[in-house]
Structures are given as structure tokens and as C-alpha cells.
Amino acid sequence: MTTVLIGAALLLLLPTARADAGDSVRAIHRGDGPETAVLARQEILDRLADEITRVPEHERSLVPGYAGHTVDPQHGHLDLYWHGTLPDHLAKVLAAAPTGITTSVHRAPYSLRELRAGRDRLVDAAERGEEGAVWTSAGPMADGSGLTVGYTPDGASRHGDATADEVSARATAIAGVPVTAVAGTASTATTTRHSDASPWSAGAELTTPGNGWCTSGFGGWRGTTAVLLTASHCGTSGTYRTGTGTVVGPATDSDTGLDTTVISVNGTPSGKYFDGGWDNASGYAKRVVGAGRNNVGDLVCASGAMSGIHCSLKITATDVAAEVNGQWRTDLDTATRTDDSTVAVAKGDSGGPVIASVNGGADMQARGIISAGTGNPVVCGSVAAPTTCWDSLRFVPIAPIVSKFGLSLA
Known part of the structure; x- marks a missing residue:
């Protein structure tokens, strides 16, 4: 039954059994339950x-x-x-x-075009260091009513301990649309499946050119060249290696605005991503089948070499601009855990794949690559090494990446 209303909500919902959200999503990912x-x-x-x-x-x-x-x-x-x-x-x-x-x-009071224009004015003000522009993220509300900005109390203290109401007022004046300010932590780049080999899979540990820890993203083809993706803050030049030192290949292209680096690999991509925990010794991997678009409310999974697979993640925002380690990035999506017994992402998961089920769990669809941890720091649980974890993550949607680099995903 479908009803179209303007200016009013219809809440005609299908009957569903109440259950713990985390248990439901885990069962969905396993593909072994009615969920x-x-x-x-x-x-x-x-x-x-x-x-x-x-x-x-x-x-x-x-x-x-x-x-x-x-x-x-x-x-x-x-x-x-x-x-x-x-x-x-x-x-x-x-x-x-x-x-x-x-x-x-x-x-809706505003179109997305108007909200994005307001968002971009906020980014410009923050990058110029304009007085009172203390926000570290800005994005549209899905209902078209305005924007939300995130700011850190520590950052605001440099401007006289600005309150949320004061930040909202300043941002509204600049954006030209209503803005709600939310205090929190800034997005932090999440810069460890330890020893991968050709055919290369997403979600494996990468040793960066600067000897840091990151995660491999989706594999594919750029013309006749086999490639792997990762985050550009992991390194835009030099050679990437596995956790055990095997050469993966050189960084051959990047876009810092999209936080994406393209690695030309020795060998071929597998068209799969590592599933399970960070200590997945069996090499168990699942297929990636095509690429999809992201919607607020979607359930997705993120797979990182530092913290493993996490599937109780719900997309809460798209079209977000955020300052990550001193650089503003646009067109990010945000996903937040729905199960407080797990995490969304850990430092070391950067570049890893974000995926969504296309048929109840057997195959997964590419949705983006991990860019940053955000929200609230949380207890990590089982991870590959001492690190920091968050309850939310920001990721770059796959569509602009494929378009920018002319990729065909494996």
C-alpha cells in the first residue's frame, strides 16, 4: 500500500518482531536467520x-x-x-x-541544492579561519530542514568557549539556512588480515609508503591496469606492501578531496573482501557484486584490517563535509553502530571497504571506502594492535571514486 502526502507523514508500517538490533544485523550478515x-x-x-x-x-x-x-x-x-x-x-x-x-x-523548507550551497559556505569560512567558524563538519539534514554542524568544545574554547547555540547562530548567519550545532569529537583519520597476495582482496593490511598501517579497498581495473584502492591520507606516492612486507604496488594516482589513492598492483584483484575478525587466519572472503548508492537508513558493513568486520552500521547522513586531520573533505557519508557491544571503526581501518548486502548476505555490494572515525571514542575490544575506536565512521561513497578514476570494479 502506497500513499503520497505533502506536508504530513504516513506511518503505515509492516509488522516486524522486536529484537536486539545487533543480533538481527549479525544474523543478516551470516545469512542464517529470518532477519x-x-x-x-x-x-x-x-x-x-x-x-x-x-x-x-x-x-x-x-x-x-x-x-x-x-x-x-x-x-x-x-x-x-x-x-x-x-x-x-x-x-x-x-x-x-x-x-x-x-x-x-x-x-521540505529547502532543496538539497540550497543546503549544499550553505554547507559549502560553512566549509569556506572554516578553511579561511573566519572568526567563530569552529565547526569541523557540516552536512544536510535528510528532511531538508537545514544543516547540522559538528564542533569540538576544545576547538570552540579558542573562541571564548562558544556554546552550541552560539555556534548554531554563527553558522546560520553564514550558511543562510538553519543550522543545528552538535558538540562531539572531530573526525580522525583511521590510519591494520596481515599477509595478502595476488589475487588481492579488500580489507587486508597495508604497510604504507611512510611505514604506517592502513587497509586495502576494492580492487578493479583502470583500463588494462589492475588496481587496489585505499585512502589518500595513507600516502599518495611510493610503494605499498602487505603486513609481512610483500610488495603490493606503487601509488599511481590520488585525489585528496575524495581521500582516495589508486595502487597499481602486481597481479590481479580478486573481486572479494575479507570477512570476519581482524585475525581472519583462514583467508575467508566474500564476493563483491557491483556498486550501489547510499541512502540514509541503509544498513552497511565496514571491513578493516585493524578491527575486522562490523555490520551493525546504519547510514545517518550523506553529503557531509568534514575536516579530517586538518583538511576539509566533501561528499562523505556517515554510518553509526546500532549495537553498543561492537565498534564502527578503528584507527588502522582507513581505506577499507564499506559494503551492503544485495541478496540477504551471500553477496555484497560496494558502497565506499573508510575515511575517518567520528562520533564518540569507544572501547575497542579485539583489535590487531593498541589503537583508538569510534562508534561512527565517515566514508567516501564509491560512485564519485569510480567516476573520477574511470574504474571498473572487479
Whole structure:
């Protein structure tokens, strides 16, 4: 049943059994429980969202009137936020939603184009060091009502211990749209599956050219050249090696704005990513099948060499700009744990793959690469080495990476 409303929410939800969110997501990832229906609904919702916007998330602001949307895989529901009159063709798309999927349309005060313009003004003010521009991240609210900025109390103290209300007021004046400030920690680059070999898989430990610890991202092809991705803050030149010192290959291209480095590898990519814990000695890996777009509400997994696989992650924001180790990066997505018994990411997981199920857990779809830890520091649990962990992560969506470097994922 699908109903299209402007300015009001319809909460017609499918019946679902209440269960611990972490247990549900772990069962989904294993593919051994009835909760696999959640990711089956997510796949349907994501296809519906793609039909609405028809562009990857970093280009959604080009859609006139589009403000944002969220998906709720647990209940099979999509909320669309629109500035102005919803086009007839989209009303028809929503009216023809698959059986078991419900939708609502809400009037939004601002379009995503307006919010991104405000976001970019905030980034510019922060980069120039403008008085009172203490925020370290800025991104649109999915309902089109304004922006959210993050700031650290330590950073604000340099400007007279600015309160959240004062930061909000200053940001609103610069952005030209309403801004809500949230105190927290700044995004921190997460700069360890120990000994990989050709065919190379994502999620393996990389020794960087500067002898640091990072994680390999998706493999693929750039023309006839086999490549692996990782984060650009791991190094933009020099030779990458495995945790045991085997040469992986040289960094041959990078984009610091996308926080991505391309490594030309000796050998071929496997088209897989390492699953399980950081100490996955069996080499167990799962297939990566294509690439997908990210939606607020999606459930994703992140795989890092330092902390292993984490699947209880829910996308809470897209189109985020954030300062990471002194450099502003745009078009980041944010995912937060839904299970407080685990973590979202650890320092050492940078460059690792973010994936989502396409058929209940057997195959996974590329969604992005890990850029930074954010939110709140949390107890790490089992990790490869002493490190820092967070309850949320920022990642670069895969679509602009593929477009920028002309990649074909393995």
C-alpha cells in the first residue's frame, strides 16, 4: 500500500518482531536467520530510491526540488522530502511501489541544492579561519530542514568557549539556512588480515609508503591496469606492501578531496573482501557484486584490517563535509553502530571497504571506502594492535571514486 502526502507523514508500517538490533544485523550478515528479510526489503527500497533520483548521491543536489530521503528496511518504508511541488512522474513512481513497501512524501523548507550551497559556505569560512567558524563538519539534514554542524568544545574554547547555540547562530548567519550545532569529537583519520597476495582482496593490511598501517579497498581495473584502492591520507606516492612486507604496488594516482589513492598492483584483484575478525587466519572472503548508492537508513558493513568486520552500521547522513586531520573533505557519508557491544571503526581501518548486502548476505555490494572515525571514542575490544575506536565512521561513497578514476570494479 502506497500513499503520497505533502506536508504530513504516513506511518503505515509492516509488522516486524522486536529484537536486539545487533543480533538481527549479525544474523543478516551470516545469512542464517529470518532477519534476512530486512536486507531484502532494503534492496527493494534502494532500487526505488534510485528510480526517484536516478543519479548517485553526490549528484542528487542537481535534481530540482529534491531535498532528501530516508529508508527504513526494518519496516519497508521510504520517506521522501521535496521542496515545492512533487513532479507527476515521481508521484506515479511512488504510487507503483512494490507490494509490502510504503512511502510518504513531506514538504521540505529547502532543496538539497540550497543546503549544499550553505554547507559549502560553512566549509569556506572554516578553511579561511573566519572568526567563530569552529565547526569541523557540516552536512544536510535528510528532511531538508537545514544543516547540522559538528564542533569540538576544545576547538570552540579558542573562541571564548562558544556554546552550541552560539555556534548554531554563527553558522546560520553564514550558511543562510538553519543550522543545528552538535558538540562531539572531530573526525580522525583511521590510519591494520596481515599477509595478502595476488589475487588481492579488500580489507587486508597495508604497510604504507611512510611505514604506517592502513587497509586495502576494492580492487578493479583502470583500463588494462589492475588496481587496489585505499585512502589518500595513507600516502599518495611510493610503494605499498602487505603486513609481512610483500610488495603490493606503487601509488599511481590520488585525489585528496575524495581521500582516495589508486595502487597499481602486481597481479590481479580478486573481486572479494575479507570477512570476519581482524585475525581472519583462514583467508575467508566474500564476493563483491557491483556498486550501489547510499541512502540514509541503509544498513552497511565496514571491513578493516585493524578491527575486522562490523555490520551493525546504519547510514545517518550523506553529503557531509568534514575536516579530517586538518583538511576539509566533501561528499562523505556517515554510518553509526546500532549495537553498543561492537565498534564502527578503528584507527588502522582507513581505506577499507564499506559494503551492503544485495541478496540477504551471500553477496555484497560496494558502497565506499573508510575515511575517518567520528562520533564518540569507544572501547575497542579485539583489535590487531593498541589503537583508538569510534562508534561512527565517515566514508567516501564509491560512485564519485569510480567516476573520477574511470574504474571498473572487479
